Amino acid sequence: MPELPEVETIANGVHARVQGQQIVAIWTSGKPQTFKSTETEIAEALTGAIVESVRRVGKTIVLTAGRGPASRNEQKPRPGQVEFLIHLGMTGRLLVSQPEVTLPPHTHAVLTLADGREIRFVDPRRFGRLSIYKPTSGKQGPEAPYKGQGCEPLTISLKEFIALFQGRRTPIKAALLNQSLLQGVGNIYADEALFGAGIRPQRQAGRLTRDELVRLRKSLQAVLRHAIKLGGSSVSDYVDAEGRRGFFQLRHKVYGRAGQPCTVCGTKIRKITLAGRGTHFCPVCQK
DNA sequence: CGTCCCACCTGATTGC
């Protein structure tokens, strides 16, 4: 479901609402594949800890929790500090709710906070994953599971961006979706970015000109920033931490608009399958 | 290693 702008919106929303709160209790559903760490490990790591921050890395939400006073150097992990990693998959939600609000179906984890509110992880399709990472565990500690992956699309330099696609024979759309190249770009924003840059999704990534890659990076960053500003895209049931829908779906130029006129030239938007995903483009504006 | 394709799930929508 959620791509970079939706995950960013949720992480920021949860951060603003729960930072500094102590987690006093945890409940989990027991649906095995939802949990990459054992439920016992999750409960032990988080019970009694204080939420220090909630942020986005790629499409993963990283909730950092600690015991004792916050460190002066925020960069360095302290002993006892843990990271709760939440990947929302296609249909995952992370909600901050009052306890009296009815628990939605398909709730798989509930973190009860000291003031009574609850952080709830809800995921009908169960493609989402929850895990614990301990930055200080082991001698060196393994690299965090969300690191060593692709670059952040919002901060990548032009030089790095161009280098990503060198020599790749795969279609540019598939390359944009590849999380080991760029993390956070999903199906909606790949299509929208390619439309903005005037590039057909089928084009071989390695054969794009420097000029086209300049436009693509610009277009991708503009689309992501705009979407974050509007709280993400609510295509079916996406909502933020407070249950509010986003508004960027109203600005989609191609995604979900098959058969409708292109906003620039009026040609019918076409839909094909590429890299196993529904892919939308304007056959005239995109070369 | 790069790339392709399917499996993993439930629910909403489409089509017969």
Place this chain on the structure above:
DNA sequence: TGCAATCAGGTGGGAC
């Protein structure tokens, strides 16, 4: 109306 087929914002593993 009813039921089956199709599709959905993502990823990870196996095959080639």
